[in-house]
Amino acid sequence: MKFNQLVVAGLLYSSASLANAASSNSEFVVEDIRVEGLQRVALGAALTYIPVQKGDELNTFRITQLIRSLYSSTHFENIAVMRDGNTLIIRVAERPTISNIIFEGNDDIKDEQLQESLDGNNIRVGEPLDKTVLTSIENGLKDFFYSIGKYNADVTAIVTPLPRNRVDLKLLFEEGDAAEIKQINIVGNELFSDTELLEDFELQYNTAWYDFLSETRYQQQTLQGDMETLRNFYMDRGYLRFNVDSTQVAMSPEKDGIYISLNITEGEQYTISDVELVGDLLGHEDFIEKVLPLTPGELYSQAEVTYTEEYISKYLGRFGYAYPTVTTVPEINDEDKTVKLTLRVDPGKRIYVRRINFNGNTITADEVLRQNVVQMEGTWLSNSMLETSKNSMSRLTYMEEVEFETVRIPGKDDQVDVEFNVKEQPSGSFNAGISYGDQTRLGLQAGIQQDNFLGTGKRIGINLSTVSYQKQAQLSYTDPFFTIDGISLGGTIAYSEFDGSSFNVIQYNSKRWSVGGTIGYPIDEFNRITFGLTYSDIELSNRGYYEQTNRFYEQFTNENNPDAPIAYTSLQASAAWSRVTLNRGLFPTAGSSQRASFSITTPNSDVNYFKTVYDARFYFPLTRNQRWSVLTKLRLGYGNGYGDINGNDQILPFNENFTAGGADTLRGFENNTVGPRGIRRSSVGNSTTLPDGTVVPGDPSNDTIALSRRSLGGNAMALGGVELIVPTPFVEEDSSNSVRTSMFIDVGNVWDTEFDYEEYAQLNNGTTGAELLDFSDWTLFRSSAGLSVQWISPMGPMVFSFSRALKERDGDDAKFFTFNIGQTF
Known part of the structure; x- marks a missing residue:
């Protein structure tokens, strides 16, 4: 015009x-x-x-x-x-040339979306300006704001002339406030109340102040979705003749309120009289008929019909028929209120995969990604194999997003190319920690972990650290695809010097060097078993004389020099099972991760003990986009000795004890401070010296005890927690995979099953203000709650936690703020 x-x-x-x-x-x-x-x-x-x-x-x-x-x-x-x-x-x-395009006042529409709209009208920098389309652009943007309930919105295009026949184009937005829904009326419903019908609506009104998940702003597209939800509600309950007769959306004179009325006809319920399969089912008729959820005599359900169509399509897709057509034809009998369902199946042609391509991987080699693909080139296309391949790649820690699509080959109606589109994320981490405590003072540590070394998918770790409590050097290597069948092979060489008194545990020093290897076997796409063997040489010195550790030291102590260091070697065999169904390797929002491990030293070792640990995390998404999720986690551990030395039962070495407290166990408590404490027993003052110099021990019941300020750890552990994962404020949705915010509750305890409380309960406690607890009592749990923010930075994962101890025990060291680099949980 x-x-x-x-x-x-x-x-x-x-x-x-x-x-x-x-x-x-x-x-x-x-x-x-x-x-x-x-x-x-x-x-x-x-x-x-x-x-x-x-x-x-x-x-x-x-x-x-x-x-x-x-x-x-x-x-x-x-x-x-x-x-x-x-x-x-x-x-x-x-026509003047556009020199610059400026957007001002737009909050609900991103600049990128606006520019895409302008590009569609050939309005971009450097192009001539067609002023005739500006009015239509203004009206189109106004229509967008009206569709989201902003009826007072206005859009003005301002053209400013510049020298040399150039112009600046400014789009000035006045969005205004969105109209809120004041009321939603459903007219014609007799079988179900408004409350039942509106429960699943995304649009809401008169919501409580704390219900921040509800959408009270009117949006036309959302209303269309809610109408479909209403239709499904009835159709899934057998009301085959249900219909939305009309919809009225009225606005208040001030344009700040919306009133919605839906006029419906409920109809009557229909039952299924018969289900018939027709078409080419490729010889799988018997199996499909057995698993069909549609049964004669049951109420009609649209959801069951849709599920049946999708199931048959996916089932045929397993055999290469990627584009089958499954159509359900209902024959409605209004007299007896029944419906006969005829499922017409056309499998189409069997589709073969010509080529599998990868896009977006700038670091990771194609062959690394191909190792995780179970769909083979030259074979028929299997949708289940493609989904399995996608999930396998998504669980790689250096992959942020993985999607795939099938592209038909021009001129070939039975061939496709599979295009995997991936988005990588930092695969390395700079492991660092900073801490300050009354005992530890300032501590720093650093290391490098690379999960995708030079794009090969191999994991290499180098850790060199010197902190107040430890000097450590460690080199680790893992090839997750040592063989084409997915058998992994890895090894570790490590040396460390440890000072327990600076680690919030009892006083002792240790030197350890070890070398070990692991081999892993995949059972299926989710399950894997791993076996390992590690040789260790350990030296303990600068011992602290505690009741719980003396029993272990006495096995190796030289009577002529009781303060001399002790040393022992061990050969430890291990086996582990893991099951991972997470949707992503880092910051998952759905699925689960479980791992159970058992390790034991061989009988020819100087010490004989075993340890078993079970670790599980379950993610439950709350919303469709999975930005809201619930995480539940559990960690259990137990260890003890087996056999005997010189008639004494062996025990778990105290330096192998479990500890708790800190970022990855119990937030809100200082690192490693939760659990049993060392007990010093003294009989000074209770003995008697005879004239000949002989010392006669006094009555042991008159001994005194003193508790250490530091933790000893225990041979049993139970930790758990619940986290509500929420969208991070002020962070764009496309960055949500690299930043995570959660509110958490942690609970747990570490205890010593070998501790005899009655042996010390009647003794005089010489420790001022410290209570002797029953360190064998597993019910002495601690708990905390708080807020955690995690960020995958270029240096690696960074964790900030603000927490408050809800339940603490005498001697615990509660901390409000913790900060870590290089660990996620």
Whole structure:
């Protein structure tokens, strides 16, 4: 319409210009053509749009064609055609060039979305500006705001002229407040109440102040979705004739309130009289009929019908029939209120995979990703194999997103290419920690872990650290695909010097070096078993004399030099089972991760003990986009000795005890401070010295005890927690996979099953203000609650936790803030 108006205006202007020149006869033979007013457009380019050449006879009809052709080039704003003798003069005014595009005041629409809309109208920087489309753009943006309930919104396009025929284009937005839903009425419902029907609606009204998940702002698309939800509610309960007769959306005079009315006809319930399968089922009729959820005599359910269609399609997709057509034809009998369902199945052609391609992997080699793909090239296409391949790649810690699509081959109706589109994320981490405590003082540590070394998918870790409590050097290597069948192979070499008194545990020093290897076998896509063997050489010195540790030291102590270091070696065999169904390797929102391990030292070792640990995490998404999820976690552990030395039962070495407290166990408590404490027993003052110098021990019941400020740890552990994962404020949705915020409750305890409380309960406690607890009592749990923010930074995962101890025991060291780099939980 607007284009035609411009043409007419141009024709009128041209006719007026030609009036004096053409007089009674406007036809003439063109001897020359002159174009005036060109600035940016080259003369040669302009002439290509002029359908007239020298020697042509020009009349009114051809002038009209000339003007239309020039306007179609989109370069010109005004065109005038004149005659000077037999010379054709064309005067043009070029459209101004867009120098800059500015968006101002837009909150609900991102700049990128606006630019895409403008690109669709050929409005972009460097292009000529067609002012005729600005009004339609303004109206289109207004319609968008109206669809989300902002009826007071206004959009103004401002064009500012600049030198050299350039302009700045500014889109000024006044969004205003969105109209809230004041009421939703359903008219015609007799079988179900408004409350039942509105329960699953996304649009809500009159919600409680704390219900921040509800959507009270009117949105047209959301209403359409809610109407479909209402239809499904009835159709899934057998009301086959249900219908939404009409919908009224009324607005308050102030344009700040919306009133919605839905007029419905419920109808009556229908039952299934018969289910018939027709078409080519490729010989799988018997199996499909047995597993069909549709049963004669039951109420009709649209959800069951849809599920049946999808199930048959997916089942046939396992055998290469990737594009089957499954259609359900209902035959409704209104007299007896029954419906016969006929499922027509057309499997189509068997589809084969020509090629599998990977896009978006700038670091990871294609062959690494291909190792996780169970769909093979040259074989028939299997949707289940593609989903399995996608899930396997998604669980890689260096993959943020994985999607796939099948692309048909032109001219080939039985072949496709599979395109995996991946988005990588940092695969390495700079492990660092900083802490400060009354005993530990300032501590720093650093290390490097690379899960995708040089894009090969191999894991290499180098850890060199010197902190107040430990000096450590460790080199680890794992090849997750040592063989094409997915058998993994890894090894570790490590050396450490440890000072327990600076680690919030009892006083002792240790030196340890170890070398070990592991081999893992995949059972299926989710389950894996791993076996390992590790040799260790350990030296303990600077012992603290505690009741719980003396029993272990006595096995190796030299009677002539009881303070001398002790040393022992061990060969430890281990076996572990893991099951992982997480949707992502880092920051998962759905699925589970479980791991159970058992390790035991061989009988020829200097110490004989075993340890078993079970660790599980379960994620339950609360919303469809999975930005809200619940995490439940559990960690259990137990260890003890087996066999005996010199008639004494062996026990778990105290340096192998479990500890708790800190970022990955019990937030809100200082690292490793939760659990049993060391007990010092003294009989000084209870003994008697005879005249000959003989010392006669006193009554043991008069001994005194003192509790250490530091933890000893225990041979049993139970930790758990619940976290509500929420969207991180002020973080864009496309960055949600790298930043996570959660509110948590942690609970747990570490205890010693070998501790005899009665042996010490009656003794005088010389520790001021410290209570002797029953360290064998597993019910002495601790708990905390707080807020945690995790960020996958370029240096690795960073964790900030703000927490408060809810239940603590005497001697615990509660901490409000903890900060870690290199660990996630």
